[in-house]
Amino acid sequence: MPARLAAPRYQLRPYRLRLRHPLRTSRGVIEVREGYVVLAHEGGLIGRGEALGFADEFPHTPAARFALELAQLDLQAQREGIPLARLLEPRAVLTVPASALLCAEAMPELAREAHAATAEGYSTLKLKVATANDYARAAVVRDAAGPATRLRIDANGAWEPAEALRHLRELAPLQIELCEQPTPDLRGLAGAPIPLAADEMVASDPDGALERAQILVLKPMQLGGVMTALRLARRAVQHGLSVVVTTSLEGAIGRAGAAHLAAAVLALGAQPAAGLATGRLLAEDLCADPLAPRGGVVRIPDQPGLGLPP
Ligand SMILES: [Mg+2]
Numbered sequence: 001m002p003a004r005l006a007a008p009r010y011q012l013r014p015y016r017l018r019l020r021h022p023l024r025t026s027r028g029v030i031e032v033r034e035g036y037v038v039l040a041h042e043g044g045l046i047g048r049g050e051a052l053g054f055a056d057e058f059p060h061t062p063a064a065r066f067a068l069e070l071a072q073l074d075l076q077a078q079r080e081g082i083p084l085a086r087l088l089e090p091r092a093v094l095t096v097p098a099s100a101l102l103c104a105e106a107m108p109e110l111a112r113e114a115h116a117a118t119a120e121g122y123s124t125l126k127l128k129v130a131t132a133n134d135y136a137r138a139a140v141v142r143d144a145a146g147p148a149t150r151l152r153i154d155a156n157g158a159w160e161p162a163e164a165l166r167h168l169r170e171l172a173p174l175q176i177e178l179c180e181q182p183t184p185d186l187r188g189l190a191g192a193p194i195p196l197a198a199d200e201m202v203a204s205d206p207d208g209a210l211e212r213a214q215i216l217v218l219k220p221m222q223l224g225g226v227m228t229a230l231r232l233a234r235r236a237v238q239h240g241l242s243v244v245v246t247t248s249l250e251g252a253i254g255r256a257g258a259a260h261l262a263a264a265v266l267a268l269g270a271q272p273a274a275g276l277a278t279g280r281l282l283a284e285d286l287c288a289d290p291l292a293p294r295g296g297v298v299r300i301p302d303q304p305g306l307g308l309p310p
Helices: 062-080 084-088 107-120 134-145 161-174 206-212 226-238 252-268
Strands: 009-025 028-042 045-052 095-097 100-102 124-128 150-154 176-180 196-198 215-218 242-245 297-299
Touching (some): 045 252, 062 252, 095 252, 107 124, 206 226, 215 226, 242 252
Parallel strands (some): 100 124, 124 150
Antiparallel strands (some): 028 045
16 A cells, blocks of 8 residues: 655745737737636645636635646646546547637638648638727638638627627538537527537536537636546537537647547547637747747647646
């Protein structure tokens, strides 16, 4: 029987990371990400977690619980000498296709960004909608990326049902893979010509999301941890839904947690590309990131724990 270890000692380190360019969403413009790193020290090992928000909220928000749990799981995976993804799910698939989020505002830049992401190897692109000129912007992306690229859109719950149906019918000829959260609760959208994904509503109404969406977007940092997210992913797959694991623009540690979860979810079956390519939006980061997508694919390091450098 292994010797009983002392409980980990926790340490919080606040951070502030600038974005490369301001990111416009239907809820406003994001320019910096503020949060904190959670370090769990135990027996010479250090487990790491990360949360957006402020350290004085620890551990009372879903993001804080995610960070605490991630630090503990990182420690446990290190003790067992396996990648975190394999701790979550022994059959985890360590190569995870990722989608690229397009951020450019002006049309020529948007076309260049879509073309560059496709050339880099991304086969799925994502565009925020419910801003001005949705159709024209999506058409520019479709043109630049070509017919083989999957294009998904995200309205962040900004539309009313009738408005959403009108926009979705207009956008459907552009071969849209899915629309994230066209309305706040996905009610009244029967007959929508584009598959519907639940995102923001998943945390508050998981049953409604399972009932009305074809795809669940799971952000473990908003669900209170990767274990909760993994349980929800299993329920979703049992209900015949697909699962898209994404970050909410964290630093390298939080993103790595989401990437390991996405790898575990792939053990349940093939899924749409995960929203893991968000590190490229940051001008600075918490550490070097071996999990950054290359050729549109995240490769989980075959190393104990999160697989991040110190
Ligand atoms: Mg979304």
